[in-house]
Amino acid sequence: MKALIIGCGIGGPTTAMALQRVGIDAEIFEAYGAAADGVGSFLNIASNGLDGLRVLGAHREVMAEGVPTPEMVMWSGNGKRLGAVPNGLPLADGTVSHTILRADLYRVIRDTAVSRAVPISYGKRMVSYEDTVHQVTAHFDDGTEATGDILIAADGVHSRTRTLLDPAAPAPRYAGLLSFGGIVKDPDFTGEPGVYNMVFGKKAFFGYTVATTGETWWFANLPMATPPSRRELAATDWRPILVEAFAGDDNQAAEIIRRSIVEPGLPVYDLPPVPTWHRGRVILTGDAAHATSPSSGQGASQAIEDALVLARSLRDSLGHEAAFARYEAERRERAERVVAYSKRISNSKAAGPVARVFRDLMMPMFLKKAASSESLAWMYRHHIEL
Secondary structure, eight states: OEEEEEOOSSHHHHHHHHHHHTTOEEEEEOSSSSOOTTOSOEEEEOHHHHHHHHHTTOHHHHHHHSEEOOEEEEEETTSOEEEEEESSOOOTTOOOOEEEEHHHHHHHHHHHHHHTTOOEESSOOEEEEEEOSSOEEEEETTSOEEEESEEEEOOOTTOHHHHHHOTTSOOOEEEEEEEEEEEEOOTTOOOOTTEEEEEEOSSSEEEEEEOTTSOEEEEEEEEOSSOOOHHHHHHSOHHHHHHHHHTTSSSSHHHHHHTSOOOOOEEEEEOOOOSOSEETTEEEOTHHHHOOOGGGSOHHHHHHHHHHHHHHHHHHSSSHHHHHHHHHHHHHHHHHHHHHHHHHHHHHHTOOHHHHHHHHHHHHHHHHHHHTSOTTHHHHTOOOOO
């Protein structure tokens, strides 16, 4: 069997490596003309995602590039400490969630796949596919094509494959937030490495952690009713807008942003339940099937889980149709539960004045309960055998 994988983010290479483990050849086709080196700020790899990478023998390289971040401390915009909770739950051997530069994660995962002889072709934007009884052929905008036994979509929240598979599929759902991120090295800002400080500001949400290098890694979520166009994002100087958003808060957010280079942000999207995950020889994975907002820190981890379950399903089933049905039956409920959990967090970041007061009053009680329970074990201690 040969699989065509559309997309070379995190899900594409991990899926190829998982398929390789069960004896299935895979080739990755990436729309962009080069690798995604230097693209994006940073993200969280939760303990369940690291557990999945361990199954593939790819966890050590990722952890070496990241910063262990096992704890989150929540603050109000008035400077009140609301409480502390684990950033996920540690695995049995003590492995905790890590924060890693997005570009480093892409590079490590891609290079690991390449070292295992997974072929990757760049500048291959799929425009259509043809699903016959026996094979599937992907057609690219440069006039070339590729044929395989199955086609796996790992092309993200704005998946072209999803639209081709089902023109009636729901569009990505805007979460009402713009996301920004940056890194600044300044001796005036200190903090405990491994601790995320999360600030529910009066006008926006701010989070930061301090790396062992002394750098401050920060992100901001700015509520905005309508997402700006790409042109508006690129043409706007966002630094003064963000500084103003945090100027009234009792914390260092405004000053950290003032001393940073602020690149254009990105609108935050997730996906409502997607009715059709597969048809014929084509299947959706990762964000193409169940995109979650960044608020849960689970996007990469869910893509890694998908890779393992899909590979195992193909190995253990008689034919691709049975395998795809098996994959969906195992993954849909869990993935959509993560999306819903993350959406609740995103909504709290964009709370209005009345909801904000209620949130800050009730949060210490919720955090105390969360810190002393295993209520999120379902998410962070999920293990998949391959």
